[in-house]
Amino acid sequence: MSIQNMLDRLLLGAKLLMTDRSLRIFPPDFTLRKPVQAMLDKHLERGDHCYLALFRWDCPESLLPQLKLLQSALQAETRRSMSALIRGQWDDSEVIGVDQFGPQEFVMLVKGEAPTHADFIPAALEYRLEALRLAVESRAASLREYRGRISMTGSYVPFAASSQAGMTNEELLRESYRFALALATRQLSPQVIAARRQLDLILDNRDISVLAQPIMNLKNGDVFGWEILTRGPAASIFHRPDELFQFASESKQLSRLEFMIVKLALEEVSLRQIREPVFLNVTAVTLNHPSFLSHVLECLKQLPGLSPKQIVFEITERHEVEDFATMLRILNSFRQHGFRFAVDDMGAGYSSLQWIGEMAPEMIKIDRSVIQFVDRFSVKESLLKAIVTAAGEMSCEVVAEGVEREEEADVLFRLNVGMGQGYYFARPNVLLHEHERHVFQETKERIQYRRDQVAS
Numbered sequence: 001m002s003i004q005n006m007l008d009r010l011l012l013g014a015k016l017l018m019t020d021r022s023l024r025i026f027p028p029d030f031t032l033r034k035p036v037q038a039m040l041d042k043h044l045e046r047g048d049h050c051y052l053a054l055f056r057w058d059c060p061e062s063l064l065p066q067l068k069l070l071q072s073a074l075q076a077e078t079r080r081s082m083s084a085l086i087r088g089q090w091d092d093s094e095v096i097g098v099d100q101f102g103p104q105e106f107v108m109l110v111k112g113e114a115p116t117h118a119d120f121i122p123a124a125l126e127y128r129l130e131a132l133r134l135a136v137e138s139r140a141a142s143l144r145e146y147r148g149r150i151s152m153t154g155s156y157v158p159f160a161a162s163s164q165a166g167m168t169n170e171e172l173l174r175e176s177y178r179f180a181l182a183l184a185t186r187q188l189s190p191q192v193i194a195a196r197r198q199l200d201l202i203l204d205n206r207d208i209s210v211l212a213q214p215i216m217n218l219k220n221g222d223v224f225g226w227e228i229l230t231r232g233p234a235a236s237i238f239h240r241p242d243e244l245f246q247f248a249s250e251s252k253q254l255s256r257l258e259f260m261i262v263k264l265a266l267e268e269v270s271l272r273q274i275r276e277p278v279f280l281n282v283t284a285v286t287l288n289h290p291s292f293l294s295h296v297l298e299c300l301k302q303l304p305g306l307s308p309k310q311i312v313f314e315i316t317e318r319h320e321v322e323d324f325a326t327m328l329r330i331l332n333s334f335r336q337h338g339f340r341f342a343v344d345d346m347g348a349g350y351s352s353l354q355w356i357g358e359m360a361p362e363m364i365k366i367d368r369s370v371i372q373f374v375d376r377f378s379v380k381e382s383l384l385k386a387i388v389t390a391a392g393e394m395s396c397e398v399v400a401e402g403v404e405r406e407e408e409a410d411v412l413f414r415l416n417v418g419m420g421q422g423y424y425f426a427r428p429n430v431l432l433h434e435h436e437r438h439v440f441q442e443t444k445e446r447i448q449y450r451r452d453q454v455a456s
Contacts, residue, residue: 020033037170049158051158052176052180054181056152057074059150082108086132090128095110105177107180110125110133113123140152153184155180159381187240199253208264209231211430212227212428213421218412218418226278226279227281259295263295266300267303267304272431278311279342283315283316296339308334313339328359346365346366346387372404381415405424410453
């Protein structure tokens with residue numbers, strides 16, 4: 001072993017004994033230790049507002065071959081410049097950590113004040129980060145090899161980890177970096193950035209409304225249960241649930257959103273002392289989340305009068321289930337606690353006989369595309385009849401969704417469909433206490449009358 005190798009090993013051994021704080025600016029490549037991540041964890045545990053600044057070298061395509069040859073020199077100069085400038089201009093308590101994330105990407109994690117509604121990050125902090133970027137760019141870009149040919153871009157994003165349900169801090173760091181990189185490389189439009197900011201505010205403030213639509217028992221006209229529905233802020237582009245969930249999925253915030261909605265819904269159900277079954281929509285993505293079951297059980301534990309047997313999870317069709325074996329294991333773990341499941345949107349989307357057969361749901365919800373004008377199209381009625389027959393053989397109940405017309409309801413009575421849901425029976429509204437249910441008396445009488453008429 002050469003003397004240099006021995007010195008390098010001794011130096012690495014000495015650094016292993018140093019604290020995370022002393023190693024947080026461009027730490028050595030350790031196998032076990034992650035000083036920057038460890039420092040970030042401490043700040044997040046204290047509830048500090050943390051931000052990620054990405055500094056990225058850009059250059060013309062004609063310079064890329066040369067840049068690759070000179071990359072190590074540029075990286076070394078960038079590290080030297082950033083280290084010196086940060087230690088000279090930033091307070092020690094502000095800097096969480098600094099590291100290189102890619103051949104052209106350098107990341108700085110800082111602590112700051114809370115952001116305002118108008119700004120992604122505090123304006124004063126953005127000004128200081130811009131000053132740092134310009135200083136680093138000036139030092140490195142003045143080198144003979146790069147003079148006038150490269151520039152450094154910066155993108156600065158909040159690190160909103162405290163409310164990001166279920167993700168580890170390490171996963172959140174990678175997600176914040178990817179978001180900052182998309183900004184730096186102009187893969188995100190200003191409109192998308194504004195929408196992402198608005199979604200973050202909605203999630204941070206729990207600015208979601210929870211409504212319910214009754215599911216009617218078509219045998220006797222009583223309320224069988226309630227499907228919980230979601231609305232975003234009234235003046236927001238995310239008021240409609242389709243836009244809200246679609247953008248949350250694209251922004252990798254879907255599980256965070258669904259974790260929050262489940263909690264809000266169960267709080268409302270407990271407050272209203274609802275005793276009927278409650279249907280909660282959940283995607284396969286969130287159902288597959290390692291913390292979702294414990295999250296739901298903890299919510300139920302904190303709310304009096306609720307039990308897993310009252311909860312029916314509707315597996316929505318926003319994401320296709322690819323791994324049936326894994327999903328079935330997850331469903332069984334929920335069923336051991338008493339939860340039940342419904343396949344949503346049967347007859348549309350990703351629903352398949354294989355999925356339904358293996359899942360063995362307690363309920364099947366037939367999509368409104370099948371129910372709409374079922375009285376006018378014999379093919380739709382045949383499909384509905386086949387689903388009802390198959391459900392009976394699997395011993396699961398059927399709910400027809402999107403019932404809006406009396407003629408559609410009459411077909412349901414004639415085919416002996418067990419439950420119905422839609423504007424014909426009731427529109428979505430706030431959950432009602434038991435003593436407020438007299439508003440459904442007229443609906444009950446109408447169901448009983450139409451059922452008798454069809455039977456005769």
